[in-house]
Amino acid sequence: MRSLRARLALTGALAIYLPVVLVFAVTSIDAQEVTETLPGGTTRLVSDSSVDPTGWAWFTVAALLPVTLALAWWWAGRAVRPFERIREAAERIEASDLSLRVGGAEGTAEARGLAAAFDAMLDRLERSARVQRRLIEETSHELRTPLAVLITGADVLLRHPEPDLALYREGLERSRNAAERLRDAVGELLVDARGRARAIERRPADVTALVREVFAEVAAFAAARAVRLELRGEAAEAPVDAPSVHRAIANLVHNAVKHAPEGTAVTVHVARTEAGIDVVVADAGPGVPAAERDRVFERFWRGDRAPGTGLGLPIARQIAQAHGGDVALLGSDRGARFRLTLPVRVE
Numbered sequence: 001m002r003s004l005r006a007r008l009a010l011t012g013a014l015a016i017y018l019p020v021v022l023v024f025a026v027t028s029i030d031a032q033e034v035t036e037t038l039p040g041g042t043t044r045l046v047s048d049s050s051v052d053p054t055g056w057a058w059f060t061v062a063a064l065l066p067v068t069l070a071l072a073w074w075w076a077g078r079a080v081r082p083f084e085r086i087r088e089a090a091e092r093i094e095a096s097d098l099s100l101r102v103g104g105a106e107g108t109a110e111a112r113g114l115a116a117a118f119d120a121m122l123d124r125l126e127r128s129a130r131v132q133r134r135l136i137e138e139t140s141h142e143l144r145t146p147l148a149v150l151i152t153g154a155d156v157l158l159r160h161p162e163p164d165l166a167l168y169r170e171g172l173e174r175s176r177n178a179a180e181r182l183r184d185a186v187g188e189l190l191v192d193a194r195g196r197a198r199a200i201e202r203r204p205a206d207v208t209a210l211v212r213e214v215f216a217e218v219a220a221f222a223a224a225r226a227v228r229l230e231l232r233g234e235a236a237e238a239p240v241d242a243p244s245v246h247r248a249i250a251n252l253v254h255n256a257v258k259h260a261p262e263g264t265a266v267t268v269h270v271a272r273t274e275a276g277i278d279v280v281v282a283d284a285g286p287g288v289p290a291a292e293r294d295r296v297f298e299r300f301w302r303g304d305r306a307p308g309t310g311l312g313l314p315i316a317r318q319i320a321q322a323h324g325g326d327v328a329l330l331g332s333d334r335g336a337r338f339r340l341t342l343p344v345r346v347e
Contacts, residue, residue: 008079012072086118149178200322202239207277208270214250226262233270236277238344248319251312252281252338259285276343284335
């Protein structure tokens, strides 16, 4: 009796057939005689309410049993049909094709709610699978280049008839640059994957304090490039996921330091607005050409093959959007200015 349809059919059959059997049994068993005592001590039968079932009554009760079972089985089938549709849809779905949907299932409100929840789950799975496929395609394309450089450099050295120390040094430098790029790309992808899997846990945090922590981490890198780090703004508290926002600010600051000329400054301005908190990161570098402004947030895109993996800005925007905010490229006469917006009110 593990089948829901069998349980419903048995329950329905009992609900229909038991009252019939009980009525038949009561009318057959119950018998009342009313007698009257006449003068002289004799009695006579006045009325007799006993019921003597006929053959037709027995036949009707017996014939109702299969009819009741058939009716209950049909009704149970109608009741579980929406669930059968969901099961059949789940069996037909393949990992490579998540476009199938259950649709508006007929039946009870619970069945329709289950079908809607199942379709919503399939929508999320399809979006996740689409993002994963795109990430795999982009990642394979991005990692293929440094790997090809490593292999080509090794082949050149191995096939050279008389390699000298300078040739070995040049080959090793190319290999090191390719390996560093490969390492950075893998590291950014791991951070991106952890960020997608990690749930946002909002707690009150001082965004200005997060900027100071980022400055402490980037200080050595900025000093090596003779770039100053300047912070403007006062304490600005907001309900955010501090580790994620820290990563977004670090990506923006690190990106600015990479493009800032020697002797210039990277400025971070934290301000509270009516909508939330704005973190503006500005540098005095070459800026972003107008024709390329729409592409700065594309994954793995690097203008003029600039240093980096092309993942810092997309990850920063992804973190901001997860908080209900955004990262935007602002217009500037010199250098680049990126604004990270974090809403204070959580809807």
